[in-house]
Amino acid sequence: MHANAVPAVLPALLIGFLSLLTPLLTPRTVQFGVRLPAERAGDPVVAHARRTYWTGIGAVTAVAVSAGLFVRSAGAAAIVADLVELVGSVAAYLLARSHVADAKRDGHWFEGRRQVTVTDTTLRTRPEPFPWLWTLPAVAITVGTAVVGAVRYPQLPPRLVSHYDAGGHPTSYTDKTFVSAFGLVMVQIAVTALIVVLSRVTARGKAELDAQDPHAAERHRRFVTAMARCLLVLAAAADLTMFFAALATWNLVGSTGFFPVLLIAPIVLATAGLVVVTVRVGQGGSRLRVEGAEAAGSGIGLGTGSGNGSGAGNRTGNGAVNRDDDSFWKLGMVYVNREDPAVFVQKRFGVGWTVNFGRPAVVGLLVGILAIAVLVPVLAGSH
Structure with a gap:
């Protein structure tokens, strides 16, 4: 060992x-x-x-x-x-x-059994406000990194460190250019934009409401808000890690000793917080306790077709069960439904969202994410 x-x-x-x-x-x-x-x-x-x-x-x-x-x-x-x-x-x-x-x-x-799909029209007419204020830490860290870099740039040496080993010792160098000096800032911008966009889109995505749970819509609202906040905190943590890495690239801090711990600490803490919140809320808010009257007249509607139900004011406590839609889920993990307009759907096993592979838009989405994944290491100079 x-x-x-x-x-x-x-x-x-x-x-x-x-x-x-x-x-x-x-x-x-x-x-x-x-x-x-x-x-x-x-x-x-x-x-x-x-x-x-x-x-x-x-x-x-x-x-x-x-x-x-x-x-x-x-x-x-x-x-x-x-x-x-x-x-x-x-x-x-x-x-x-x-x-x-x-x-x-x-x-x-x-x-x-009478199988139905259920929807709540108020999720569209009165959606939960997106927590835009939670984007400020990530934006502030990114702007701060760019400002520090702009001030430091004239004093940078002709050769910059492009890679460190696990102990924080430089192993390779690159010529000083705008891209090599500000590559990590570009990564911050890309990561922040991607997470904000995905958080926004999924927060407005398809709601998986339980026909046998009169409080399903309230659980969904609290779930998407909690997950959006956690993702935005994770974006800020990633930006903070890149800020520390940029400081090392610009020779403003040493890269050995406690520095490796400083690099991973923000991501570790944000991930731990995400796990705690996830355990608290459960997928779709299934672990949340909801107090108050049942959702009579809240816009919940039932339908028996292949898409979402429509209507308002119907109660779910009438012996109906959720539509058996296992045929759209391959091995319970991959969702393929060409009749469903939703691009993002909640996972069947796990917490968060997956994509509807029956929608053509998913191809463009995956190509875009892959492009970012390829460009990030290039812009970061393999940091």
Whole structure:
């Protein structure tokens, strides 16, 4: 076991921890990517699937960490541990999913039930305000970085450090140009813009409302607001990390000693906060407690077609269940529905959003994100 073995396997441990949490964060009517009537959420088969999944994740994480600890190099250890963890976690999920899906099919859980989709028209007519004030920290950090760089630029040496090793020692240099000097500022702008746009779009995206939950719309409102705030905090944390990296590039701070910790601390703290909020709210707000009267007359409507329902004032407490839409979800993870105009939809397993691969706009979106992912390292000078 080498000296850097423990840090190398930390990502695998984090993935394992988050995988263990995931079944607790999903709505009761969606278990391991399978749509269920609410009363079946406590079925013995579902409980057994959870136990099987948790046992599998525990075993996979133990194998991943053990493999990583005894690989010679830190880089190889991280790759081996992460690969084992990711593949094993997916396998554990698919096994648990198969148990639930088979029980649902064999037990005819939706047979004879009135299946509906539900919508709340007020989510469009009176949407939750986007938390624009939460964008200010990221914008301020980016502007501040640009100002410091502009002041420092005339005094910069002809050659700038373009890469540091894990210990904070420079390993390569590049000529002083506008791009090499302000590459990290450009990355800040790109990251901030991307996160703000995605936060804004997903906050106005399709709401997955539970036909058996009269407070579903209120949960959704609180969920999208909480997630938008967390993403904007994460943007600020990423910008702060790049600010510290820029200071090192401009020779304003040393790059050894405590500096590596300073670089990763903002992202670690923001990610930890995101996990805490996620556990608190659950996917779609499923873990939130909502007080007050039921949502009678709040614009909730029921429909039986392939799209969203419409109408107002109908109560959901009438024996209706959510439409069995598993056919649109491949393995419970990939959503493909050409009839659904939504580009972003809430994940079936996990917290957050995924895309509707049945929409042509998704191709352009993925190409744009890929372009940013390719350009960011170039602009950053491989920092």
